[in-house]
Amino acid sequence: MRFKHAKLFLAGVIVLCFLISLVEDKINSYWLFISYDIGINIILAVSLNLINGYTGQFSLGHAGFMAVGGYTAAVITNQFGELNSFAAGALFLGSLLAGGLLAAITGFLVGLPTLRLRGDYLAIVTLGFGEIIRVIFQNMDKVGGARGLSVAHGWTNFFWAFGFAAVTIYVVTSLVHSTHGRGFIAVRDDEVAAEAMGINTTKYKVTAFVVGAFFAGIAGGLYAHSKQFLTPGGFGFMQSITIVVMVILGGMGNTPGVIIAAILLTLLPEGLRTVAGIEHLPGISREFPLSWVGDARMVIYSLLLIVLMLTRPQGLFAFRKSIYTK
Amino acid sequence: MPALLQLDKATIRFGGLTAVSELDLQISGHELVGLIGPNGAGKTTVFNLITGVYQPTEGEISFDGQTVVGSKPYRITARGIARTFQNIRLFPSLTVFDNVRTVFHLHLRGDIRHALWRGRAFHEEEKSIAAQVMELMEIFHLGKFRDAPAKSLSYGDQRRLEIVRALATKPKLLLLDEPAAGMNTNEKTELMRLIQFIKDKFQISVLLVEHDMQVVMGICERVVVLDYGVKIAEGTPGEVRANPKVVEAYLGE
Numbered sequence: 287m288r289f290k291h292a293k294l295f296l297a298g299v300i301v302l303c304f305l306i307s308l309v310e311d312k313i314n315s316y317w318l319f320i321s322y323d324i325g326i327n328i329i330l331a332v333s334l335n336l337i338n339g340y341t342g343q344f345s346l347g348h349a350g351f352m353a354v355g356g357y358t359a360a361v362i363t364n365q366f367g368e369l370n371s372f373a374a375g376a377l378f379l380g381s382l383l384a385g386g387l388l389a390a391i392t393g394f395l396v397g398l399p400t401l402r403l404r405g406d407y408l409a410i411v412t413l414g415f416g417e418i419i420r421v422i423f424q425n426m427d428k429v430g431g432a433r434g435l436s437v438a439h440g441w442t443n444f445f446w447a448f449g450f451a452a453v454t455i456y457v458v459t460s461l462v463h464s465t466h467g468r469g470f471i472a473v474r475d476d477e478v479a480a481e482a483m484g485i486n487t488t489k490y491k492v493t494a495f496v497v498g499a500f501f502a503g504i505a506g507g508l509y510a511h512s513k514q515f516l517t518p519g520g521f522g523f524m525q526s527i528t529i530v531v532m533v534i535l536g537g538m539g540n541t542p543g544v545i546i547a548a549i550l551l552t553l554l555p556e557g558l559r560t561v562a563g564i565e566h567l568p569g570i571s572r573e574f575p576l577s578w579v580g581d582a583r584m585v586i587y588s589l590l591l592i593v594l595m596l597t598r599p600q601g602l603f604a605f606r607k608s609i610y611t612k
Numbered sequence: 613m614p615a616l617l618q619l620d621k622a623t624i625r626f627g628g629l630t631a632v633s634e635l636d637l638q639i640s641g642h643e644l645v646g647l648i649g650p651n652g653a654g655k656t657t658v659f660n661l662i663t664g665v666y667q668p669t670e671g672e673i674s675f676d677g678q679t680v681v682g683s684k685p686y687r688i689t690a691r692g693i694a695r696t697f698q699n700i701r702l703f704p705s706l707t708v709f710d711n712v713r714t715v716f717h718l719h720l721r722g723d724i725r726h727a728l729w730r731g732r733a734f735h736e737e738e739k740s741i742a743a744q745v746m747e748l749m750e751i752f753h754l755g756k757f758r759d760a761p762a763k764s765l766s767y768g769d770q771r772r773l774e775i776v777r778a779l780a781t782k783p784k785l786l787l788l789d790e791p792a793a794g795m796n797t798n799e800k801t802e803l804m805r806l807i808q809f810i811k812d813k814f815q816i817s818v819l820l821v822e823h824d825m826q827v828v829m830g831i832c833e834r835v836v837v838l839d840y841g842v843k844i845a846e847g848t849p850g851e852v853r854a855n856p857k858v859v860e861a862y863l864g865e
Contacts, residue, residue, distance in 0.1 A: 293730060461728065464738065465714070465727075466720065466724045476701050479703065480714075481665075481685045482686075482689060482694075483686075483694075485714070485717070493724070
């Protein structure tokens, strides 16, 4: 069978991430922070792909789960002052897991009543749920409300961001590539037939929501310790949409595609920023000013999305036989 | 011998419409029963009652001596009732192999944690399942389509795959909903042979809903006739054919 050495591979990647994190201070800090964003976005997109792509449940509430994890991790670690690196690592891991768990519990609670809904109805309910979470944090004075919450430590590094990205990819891929896991796709393809074939569709849908929410919570904790400042507005509707776009662009139910999409969509706005900055470099002609690229950055980004969706609706990276073709 | 499936005055109403009314039906082990009736007679509704998609408004349905009323469809399937659908419902984006493999989760010893850990036990179980799936597919000559998406199969092959997928649940009772729909005479003959073969090879009972009289009269040992949700006749194909009520239901007075 395939993926026979998946565990070994995962361990190797995690060790590699750790080694890279040891020489982090030699990397340009701008690109370093972008690399954290990439890792976090991979976690978000791959975990949402389990819900939206493989199980076919259109969720628009991923940023809500992310907020739960982010605030949890921030509040826990804010209780502590300076720690030696080992204690900090242990505490950080604990706070991330706690955030993930709380997000998973939220996912379970949201999942149970909403999973009777399908398609657009589910999308609207999850959207509403995401907004409720945001509003709750906005009105919670203990975590700064609308003013935001400072995160005392910045413990996210290459090891944590990409280590957890690797774990997310491993878990989602392992789940789907098994006799049990084919049930997720069966639920997406035909719920009535799946139920008639002995598949407990509710259990599968709730599992997808819980696992997806767990990793969104982890990503939230990593985000908190990367930006060191949380505002409820950062976990709004637009953030959920951005993750959904990564999943759709990568191809629903196509994990490698979704990973590449997450990387590209993180780099794209930053890359355009760099293009805009080129004219300030010495030796570049000033005759063709490029500063407009900086102003029109988000417009170009949106236009690119439109073009990509028009030309490759099956997902940008669906070269191999995608399992999502109807 | 107690009946495998027993319906006692099973009734279901949708608002003011009584779709199935006080239906008594028994199916014993290793029996091939046909359920026929004009359009809208409630045949598929009976299937949906037996498989738990609908709950009876009144009456009792029991399988293997235990009630199925109130059970979810997936639990009833696990207890040994499998079905096919009138309009084929495969998992279109999964391969032919995976369509059948998915069903084997019913027979797994390990749960989903095995898939995450991916240890030796997991790989051995997956290997044995793959072998069983292939064995089952080979019986029905579907092995050559192993890696093709289910939706790419021809109509007849899709019907066959749906039956194979139902058999993968290892049922005691197989419900076939209009398997001959859209088939030509040759295919129908082939289908009749297939149903007979399944019944003998797997030693199971079959309840067949079918419009096609050639198929029903050709293979069923007993035929039940429904009209407007009421059972109007029951007996051997010969008896049913001679029953004036049946003729009237089909042809009018």
